[in-house]
Amino acid sequence: MGDMTRAFEQQLTERADFHEFIDQFDSVAVWSGDASGFDSMSTAFEDIYGRPVEDVLEDMFVVIEATHPDDRAPVMDMMADRDGRIETGDAKQMEHRVIKPDGDVRWVETRVFPLPSAPGDTPQVVGVTIDITERKRTELELERQNERLERFANILSHDLRNPLTTAKGYLDLATDKYSHKYLDAVDQALTRIEEIITDVLTLSRIGKAAETTETVDLEAAAKEAWLIVDEQRGHLETVNDLGAIEADRSLVGQLFENAFRNAIEHGSTGSRPVTDDSVEHGSQDVTVRVGPLEEANGFYVADDGVGIPESEHEQVFEAGYSTSEKGTGYGLLIIREIVDAHGWDVRITDSETDGVRLEVTDVTTNA
Known part of the structure; x- marks a missing residue:
């Protein structure tokens, strides 16, 4: 089995069209070898590491020398297969500088895929090293933004x-x-x-x-939210058996x-006329x-209220949109952010009574 694998790999890596194919990628280096060194390496290595392919084929320690000092130990452990994963046929993946x-x-992100080998043979591997610099820069910038956002929230x-509490x-x-x-005007301003x-x-x-989810009963969540919001200026009707969803309970509320x-x-x-139902x-x-x-x-x-003009149905989810002097303009924006955080969709349309109908879709419900 080992001899067949080596023969296949040799046939593959020695084919000119194989090298022509892998050399088309300027940010992906494809290589093969074992613990003793590299047998082949695509030319993208030179673009990623800034060193000639011939150097690394002669001495694999070139890879260690080019690795950031803080990342060298885990890279050396991976190359030496110190956790034994390659030996047992498991793939490995690592990000480093x-x-x-x-x-x-x-x-870069390096992925190592071991090839089948006979017992006692030194495992051969095929590896792919990808330049992920732009992705990591985006991730790090996002982390910095989140840290700034957290400080802002504090x-x-x-x-x-x-000071707001003192003023009130x-x-x-x-x-x-x-x-x-x-x-009275000051009180309203402070409340706002x-x-x-x-x-x-x-x-x-x-x-x-939204990073943690659980099974949430929609009907119960709606009724609990109404108890918090109810200002004796409305009436809630819910359909039985709304089902349950996997979501963050507090965000659904x-x-x-x-x-x-x-x-x-x-x-x-x-200005709605008084009816027996409204009195009740x-x-x-x-x-x-x-x-x-x-x-x-x-x-x-x-709802059966006055509704929102169709021309403003998309605008309502923007920060600052409000049709009421008392509104903060963030209510529907918060809804959209909650929906986005769960991977759902939301839209505004007209209800059957020409009021507002908010639809949340792509939600998997379990009755």
């Missing part, structure tokens, strides 16, 4: 909320003694600032929260809360309905 002769630092949570405390003392429309801080904090933490607040704040007409529920304002989608996996949240 390379320093070119001109000082340029490149990130500023919002502590450095801004502390002094305002409460003032309103205990005095009553004036200017004080607090709501914006809460929304921005929610936005900053959505991605991290936040999605429903924001959808309900949007319906209450933007859907109430203030203590409100003549918006009715919100939650149900499953008929033609797709997902669910909807619909």
Whole structure:
């Protein structure tokens, strides 16, 4: 078996058209060999490592010399197969840095695939080394951005909320003694600032929260969210057996809360005629309905309010969009971020009563 494998590899690596093929890739080096050294190496090695192919074929330690000092130990362990994975036929993968002769630092990903060999034979391997510098730079920049975002969230949570709490405390003392429309305006402004801080904090933490999921009962999540949002200005209707989804429970609750607040704040007409039903529920304002989608996996949240013009259906998910003076303009943006974090889709359309219908799709539900 070992002799057949070696013969096959030799036939393959010695074919001119094979080398012509692998030499077409300027950021992917293909190579073969064993613990004693390299048998073949594509010319892309020179582009990635900045060293001639002939040098590494003569002395495989060239690879170690070109490796960043902080990454040399694990690279040497991989090449020496110190964990025995190659010996047992398992593939290996590693990311590390390379320093070119001109000082340029490149990130590479190396994958090693062992070839079948007879017992006692030194395992032969085929390897692929890919230049992933641009991808790693993007990842590192994203990490830095996340760190800055976390610092920003901490500023919002502590450095801004502390003086805001102080201001509201002094305002409460003032309103205990005095009553004036200017004080009411200050109270509304401080409340709005607090709501914006809460929304921005929610936005900053959505991605991290969505990393862990569990089975969430949609009907229970909707009813719990309504208890938090209910301002005695609306009525919730849910369809039984909405099913369950795999998601972050707190984010699903936040999605429903924001959808309900949007319906209450933007859907109430203030002029709907009083009916027996509105008297029974203590409100003549918006009715919100939650149900499953008929033609797709997902669910909807619909209201019977005044609706949103069709020309603005895409715009509603942008930061700052609001049809109410009381809104922060982040409610629907938060919904979109929650949906994106789970890999779902969301859109706004008209409900059957010409109100707003929010549809979340590509959600796998289990009844």
